[in-house]
Amino acid sequence: MNIDWSSWWSNALNLTLPDIGPSHRALWIALAVLVAVLTLPTPRRWGRTLVTIVHEAGHAAAGVLVGRRFQGFVVEKNLAGHAVTAGRERGPGRAFTTWAGYPTPAVLGALVALAALGGWSGAVLILAVVALLVLLVMSRSVRTALLVAFVIVLTLALWWWGDAIGGVPLRAGIVAGTGMALLVGAWDSLRDVAASRDGAQDHRTLASLTGAPAGVWLATWFLVDALATAAVARSVWEGLT
Numbered sequence: 001m002n003i004d005w006s007s008w009w010s011n012a013l014n015l016t017l018p019d020i021g022p023s024h025r026a027l028w029i030a031l032a033v034l035v036a037v038l039t040l041p042t043p044r045r046w047g048r049t050l051v052t053i054v055h056e057a058g059h060a061a062a063g064v065l066v067g068r069r070f071q072g073f074v075v076e077k078n079l080a081g082h083a084v085t086a087g088r089e090r091g092p093g094r095a096f097t098t099w100a101g102y103p104t105p106a107v108l109g110a111l112v113a114l115a116a117l118g119g120w121s122g123a124v125l126i127l128a129v130v131a132l133l134v135l136l137v138m139s140r141s142v143r144t145a146l147l148v149a150f151v152i153v154l155t156l157a158l159w160w161w162g163d164a165i166g167g168v169p170l171r172a173g174i175v176a177g178t179g180m181a182l183l184v185g186a187w188d189s190l191r192d193v194a195a196s197r198d199g200a201q202d203h204r205t206l207a208s209l210t211g212a213p214a215g216v217w218l219a220t221w222f223l224v225d226a227l228a229t230a231a232v233a234r235s236v237w238e239g240l241t
């Protein structure tokens with residue numbers, strides 16, 4: 001079978017370049033995705049899984065930014081996870097790496113939602129695949145590797161075929177809805193960690209590393225989540241009015 005690579009690359013480029021602009025249909029699809037994640041058991045479980053992956057990726061990315069070595073990450077059966085970075089046991093770099101996990105789903109979710117509603121869903125998906133490939137290489141369990149590989153396949157399928165059904169902007173809508181689900185998931189995670197008595201939770205680790213009370217670190221995460229939520233809420237409101 002002969003493959004027309006010129007045509008393939010042309011299609012790939014067209015799928016990655018920004019769309020003409022956002023549409024009301026994409027916004028309504030995004031809101032439908034968000035409602036499904038909030039109300040249906042299976043989408044909700046997948047939403048929690050994605051939040052866990054992004055949370056651990058946040059730790060890893062922050063660690064790399066401050067010069068730590070990213071050694072791997074694992075998602076457990078109960079959807080808990082941990083990323084392993086190597087470096088100094090104390091200091092600003094360790095503190096930043098520890099802090100970065102909880103706000104990452106909110107920040108990334110807001111950026112993804114805003115970019116998709118602005119016509120950049122194709123580029124968002126390609127960047128997601130690149131990041132997921134890095135996580136796949138650094139996965140340290142079979143379960144984690146299979147989970148990340150499955151998400152990569154879904155992401156590529158959405159990128160290539162997402163808008164192939166009757167011109168319906170499924171790709172932009174699903175990507176934006178996924179970003180919104182990440183944002184809501186960040187609030188769920190913040191609620192859970194605030195209620196937890198586990199001394200190994202990130203805010204208590206930060207208290208040990210810095211001397212600042214654990215509640216201060218919870219407040220910083222709350223502030224980041226609130227700012228991200230406000231940005232998306234404003235965009236949604238403008239799209240509906």
